[in-house]
Amino acid sequence: MSEITLHELEKQYGETTAVEDVSVEIEDGELLCLLGPSGSGKSTTLRMIAGLETPTSGEISINGDDVTDDPAYERTTSTVFQDWALFPHKTVRENVEFGLKMRGVPADEREQRAESMLERVQMTGYGEDDPTNLSGGQKQRVALARSLAVNPDVLLLDEPLSNLDKRLREDMQIELREIHEDLDETFVHVTHDQDEAFTLADRIGIMDQGQLVQVGDPDEVYENPKNQFIESFLGDTNFVDARVTRTTDDAVYVDTDLGTELVLPTDTEPAVDEGTALTLSLRPEILSIDQPSADGGTAADDASEQQLATDGSSRTAVTGTVENVIYRGSTVRYSADIDGTSMFAERTDATTGTLSAGEQIRLEWNGADVLAFREDGTRVSL
Amino acid sequence: MSETTSLPQIPTSLASLRESFAGQSSSTRALLLMAPLIAFELLVFVIPFLILLRISFAEPSSDLIYEPGSWSVEAYAAVIDNILALELLWSVISYSFLLGVVVTIVTVVLALFYAYAIWRSTGLVKTLLLFSVVLPLLTTLVIRTYAFRPLLSPTGTFNELLLSVGLLSEPIQFVPNTVGAVIGQVYIVLPYAILAIYSVLATMDWHVVEAARDLGASRPRSVAEVVVPQAMPGIIVAAVISFAWSVGAYAAPGLLSENITFALHVEELLLTDLRYPTAAALSVIMLVLMLAAISIMFAVLNRFGGDFDLA
Structure with a gap:
């Protein structure tokens, strides 16, 4: 059992608040990723769990014991640092043995344990090497072995993969995932890389300006973001300014720069008033791309078309001009000018009819897939 | 090009x-x-x-400081005889080395703490700590060493202070005494030792110390396991500076002690006795002994870590 509870955790450096009111329950055996841009307080939060920083206020408990005031060396956590922080004057094996040595484990037992840890991270035979001569990936493995050797209740990972190149990083993500499944220990992993978070995490905690904005399963935070920051941080999207023109029992009608009124179907009575400024998010994956049909009279006359279907879904389409086409390997990204507003959409299958710059493009989506945010960034429940 | x-x-x-x-x-x-x-x-x-x-290697002369053009090992023979007979020169040399060893140990320990404090401090505190290392160097050595006499005398500031807080019941004799000489000499070499150690600490990654604590090393243990071995090149430099300077110390023992060090004795040979060959032979022998001592020091300290090569 190694669950961690953070209760109203706060850290201030002089006038600056690095972490503010962070409360979360990390479950036993879970891999939680703290995701956020640099300076969002995710590393500080991790360091407070490790005992390397003292919280200004709030409580940390591990397995129900309050450890807030315990120094790092008394905690059952172990940290893998961003720069790995290997002891440069010790051999690889001495590095891995270090935690056991501090716990007074006899030398032969230490050596055995170090060997098996090095084997786990595929570093067998490097025991006598000088860690300063290893490559980044190898150092990372040794750091991981060193932390795992003490059999910690909680493994804390402070962006350990951020100094590796892309390919190696992706391999290490899979390996970390496997090690986590093998050990069934609680992992807290800090990263600014959303792909890494989605690859690794059981749950993702998103941090912004010292606050833990949302914690949830990866699909939940992606599909159901709490605010506009999360929507913009997790992948690319089109933000379109809008203003509420009228509301009905089952829809919000908004005016946009796309040259048309859009319909946002709602499940409940909409919680916005007429005249409210909104920002709409149209993810590229909800946009389907077409060439406008030559005979589609209405499409040619009016730049858009839409109908509110009886089942509450609403197909909306706009037309515009392709500005540029970016070939991105597995996808092709089209930027389009829709009545003066720039939007982009992606096509995964590059073979089905390519559009080139200057051609007409038609983007269509289901109004129910559009997310709307108020000016303060909060989400409008639709 | x-x-x-x-x-x-x-x-x-x-x-x-x-x-x-x-x-x-x-x-x-x-x-x-x-x-x-x-x-x-x-x-x-x-x-x-x-x-x-x-x-x-010149012959002594009765009316000149030495006999020009002469060749002799007489001075060496006299010095070595005197040392082996455990007479004056033995006590002068052994006192010089004792002073060197004590000053070196005290200096390196103090310098390690002070350098660590500079390394861990930030902003104004760091600037002040660094500035106070350099500050004594702005005063001439003789004046700042001589200033210890009133400070350390039986009726001086130190004794008054210790008496008034009740730590002492009667004054301690610091000067003229070996204790005074050690204090004065430590004060002379400490800035150089601090700077030598700090220059190595400044290049160290604090995360390494955090990693040690994270893995269960207490604060003193993390310093012993991680900081000291990595700081060893700086510690060796500090020790060599302290040792070489203190064995050959002149000002501090001259002003603060009654005991005769090697440098003071050479002065006497040169200026009072006018026995130049003896003074020169004693100096050469001291140089050889110092080189031997420093080589041993390198070898011993290197065993405790660091990747410092003699080459």
């Missing part, structure tokens, strides 16, 4: 000098760059030392 061609404004004489310099192999160029330093070392160290060596 492109830089050479892009600088046509250089006067031709300089340019040709530059070209001939660039044309040399890199080892020749290194040698040329070191030439002023080599010339300086020759002038102020090698040549005077050769003269000293020559005097040590």
Whole structure:
């Protein structure tokens, strides 16, 4: 059992608040990723769990014991640092043995344990090497072995993969995932890389300006973001300014720069008033791309078309001009000018009819897939 | 080289000098760059030392400081006899080395704490700590050493302070005494030792210490396991500076102690007894002993970590 509870955790450096009111329950055996841009307080939060920083206020408990005031060396956590922080004057094996040595484990037992840890991270035979001569990936493995050797209740990972190149990083993500499944220990992993978070995490905690904005399963935070920051941080999207023109029992009608009124179907009575400024998010994956049909009279006359279907879904389409086409390997990204507003959409299958710059493009989506945010960034429940 | 061609404004004489310099192999160029330093070392160290060596092999003279042109090992024989008979020179040399060892241990320990404090501090505190290391160097050595006499005397500031807080019931004799000499000499060498150790600590990654604590090392243990072994090159430099300077100490023992060190005894031989060959022979023997002691120190300290190579 190694669950961690953070209760109203706060850290201030002089006038600056690095972490503010962070409360979360990390479950036993879970891999939680703290995701956020640099300076969002995710590393500080991790360091407070490790005992390397003292919280200004709030409580940390591990397995129900309050450890807030315990120094790092008394905690059952172990940290893998961003720069790995290997002891440069010790051999690889001495590095891995270090935690056991501090716990007074006899030398032969230490050596055995170090060997098996090095084997786990595929570093067998490097025991006598000088860690300063290893490559980044190898150092990372040794750091991981060193932390795992003490059999910690909680493994804390402070962006350990951020100094590796892309390919190696992706391999290490899979390996970390496997090690986590093998050990069934609680992992807290800090990263600014959303792909890494989605690859690794059981749950993702998103941090912004010292606050833990949302914690949830990866699909939940992606599909159901709490605010506009999360929507913009997790992948690319089109933000379109809008203003509420009228509301009905089952829809919000908004005016946009796309040259048309859009319909946002709602499940409940909409919680916005007429005249409210909104920002709409149209993810590229909800946009389907077409060439406008030559005979589609209405499409040619009016730049858009839409109908509110009886089942509450609403197909909306706009037309515009392709500005540029970016070939991105597995996808092709089209930027389009829709009545003066720039939007982009992606096509995964590059073979089905390519559009080139200057051609007409038609983007269509289901109004129910559009997310709307108020000016303060909060989400409008639709 | 492109830089050479892009600088046509250089006067031709300089340019040709530059070209001939660039044309040399890199080892020749290194040698040329070191030439002023080599010339300086020759002038102020090698040549005077050769003269000293020559005097040590001269015969003593009754009316001159030594007999010019003579060759003799008499001075060495006299010095070595005196040492082996455990007479005056034995006590002078052993006292010099004792002073050196005590000052070195005290200095390195203090310097390690102080350098660690500078390393861990930030902002104004760091600036102040660094500034206070350099500050004593702005006063002349004799004055700041002499200032210890009133400070350490039986009716001086230290004793008054210790008496008034009740730590002492009667004054302690610090000066003129070995304790005074040690305090004065530590004060002289401490800034250099601090800077030597701090320069190594400054390049160290604090995360390494955090990693040690994270893995279960207490604060003192993390310093012993991680900081000291990595700081060893700086500690070795600090120890060598402290030791070499203190064994040959002159000002601090002269002003604060009654015991005679090697340097004070050489002064006496030169200025009072006018026995130059003996003074020179004693100096050469001390140099050999110091080199031996420092070699042993390197070997021992290197065993405790660090990746410091003698080469």
